[in-house]
Amino acid sequence: MAQTLARRELRLESPDMQAARAIPSQGAIGAGITIRNVVKNYGAFVAADRISLDIEPGEFITLLGPSGSGKTTLLNLLAGFQAPDAGEILVDGAPIQNVPTHRRGFGMVFQSYALFPNMTVAQNVAFPMRMAKMDRATSDRRVAETLEMMRLSDHAGKLPSQMSGGQQQRVAIARAIVMRPRVVLMDEPLSALDRRLRESIQIEIRELHQTIGSTILFVTHDQSEALTMSDRIAVMDAGHIVQIARPAEIYRRPQSRFVASFVGESNLIDAQVVGRDGRVLTLRTPGGQVFEAQSRHGVQDDRATVLVRPERITLHDAPVPGSMPATVTSALFLGEVLRIEVVLDDGQTLLIRCPDIAGRDLPAVGARLNVGWGAADSWVLS
Incomplete structure (x- = not known):
């Protein structure tokens, strides 16, 4: 051969x-x-x-x-x-x-x-x-x-x-x-x-x-x-x-759900559009949590799928504006990064990857924490 x-x-x-x-x-x-x-x-x-x-x-x-x-x-x-x-x-x-x-x-x-x-x-x-x-x-x-x-x-x-x-x-x-x-x-x-x-x-x-x-x-x-x-x-x-x-x-900025899922790890969140300001949409999850995301062309439908990459999600010990309460379901130490899975109160599962920082402990399964991201950290798929 x-x-x-x-x-x-x-x-x-x-x-x-x-x-x-x-x-x-x-x-x-x-x-x-x-x-x-x-x-x-x-x-x-x-x-x-x-x-x-x-x-x-x-x-x-x-x-x-x-x-x-x-x-x-x-x-x-x-x-x-x-x-x-x-x-x-x-x-x-x-x-x-x-x-x-x-x-x-x-x-x-x-x-x-x-x-x-x-x-x-x-x-x-x-x-x-x-x-x-x-x-x-x-x-x-x-x-x-x-x-x-x-x-x-x-x-x-x-x-x-x-x-x-x-x-x-x-x-x-x-x-x-x-x-x-x-x-x-x-x-x-x-x-x-x-x-x-x-x-x-x-x-x-x-x-x-x-x-x-x-x-x-x-x-x-x-x-x-x-x-x-x-x-x-x-x-x-x-x-x-x-x-x-x-x-x-x-x-x-993937153009479809397939590209978002195939290239890199992804969190895909289905949400309702409740506001528009140019390329920035305000959305609400099924559990009532409100967040913002960027859009390429502006979505005309009332519902959208939003991509949030795992490394763009931040962890907070206490609630901060725009954060959502979540429960840890898995936490792995991978050396340079921590791989954490959480579930929001509405049942949405999120994958989080964050750098290993001195003094940061790996959260225990079942621990309660808050997660969040900004409009620039998320992307509405067309």
């Missing part, structure tokens, strides 16, 4: 095209990508339902969504592994849906490292250069630069079996970018790594993107990866892009 993926990855650009195309200088930007009304069906199942997406040259876009949302299908359509049933895909304004995979000139990184086991790190990275018939001096220079970027210079003579999983994935990334492709496609490349290693390589990929300037399309179901690495996130569900925006906008 790994060897098959390696062959598929390394055929992305023919030797003739690789040799003919001069390698861009370091820092050159990538290609602009336009996806227009793309459809892909598998029998009765619609994997991509008239998807449209514009990606700026050199942008880092993450496709984020649950299994079956269409993110890998969209990546495969862009790579040329599958053909769309309708719509078109353009790179720098030129349609590519009829261009074979090996002529698109994209770099590819898979979850499987797909390294050649009998080649050293340097030989694995140099393989695309060798297939392109690059001269030895150019190849050696480019390989050395790329290994330095990926912090692999000290491992150039090792075989893949002598390296950790994280190091092997760095080699796979180095091989994908050694030709400085206009576009790099990454299909959940970090999912097999442990948490600490994932976080480390996330930062390295982000720094790499800023260095080489290729357009990157990154597929993941991990929300923390998407928030950490992306210029913009396209959240997908059931073959649609349901929201695309910068990470902070996706997290703080």
Whole structure:
């Protein structure tokens, strides 16, 4: 399987095209990508339902969504592994849906490292250069630069079996970018790594993107990866892009209940609208508690769903204006944060995450306290 993926990855650009195309200088930007009304069906199942997406040259876009949302299908359509049933895909304004995979000139990184086991790190990275018939001096220079970027210079003579999983994935990334492709496609490349290693390589990929300037399309179901690495996130569900925006906008101002629930932990409160003042609504919970929340366009209905992120809720030992009485149902010490669940007197359950502060004790289950938040800490979903 790994060897098959390696062959598929390394055929992305023919030797003739690789040799003919001069390698861009370091820092050159990538290609602009336009996806227009793309459809892909598998029998009765619609994997991509008239998807449209514009990606700026050199942008880092993450496709984020649950299994079956269409993110890998969209990546495969862009790579040329599958053909769309309708719509078109353009790179720098030129349609590519009829261009074979090996002529698109994209770099590819898979979850499987797909390294050649009998080649050293340097030989694995140099393989695309060798297939392109690059001269030895150019190849050696480019390989050395790329290994330095990926912090692999000290491992150039090792075989893949002598390296950790994280190091092997760095080699796979180095091989994908050694030709400085206009576009790099990454299909959940970090999912097999442990948490600490994932976080480390996330930062390295982000720094790499800023260095080489290729357009990157990154597929993941991990929300923390998407928030950490992306210029913009396209959240997908059931073959649609349901929201695309910068990470902070996706997290703080989701456009739907699905996005609010999928990206980050969330408290969703159903309440009655009792007042409006521009973008600020006054709402009342079923238990009669009144609070304020911000709204994007102004809600015309009498009822609304309000998002309050767990870290935006504050705890009070005694009642303060705008606070609500609650009972602790769960309290966990997680190191840097405390994770507390409470239930309001009207039965609404809230999750709270607050930093571990010296002198703050973990509340006991059954303890009574007060919780609150401001209008800027909550968001009315459209």
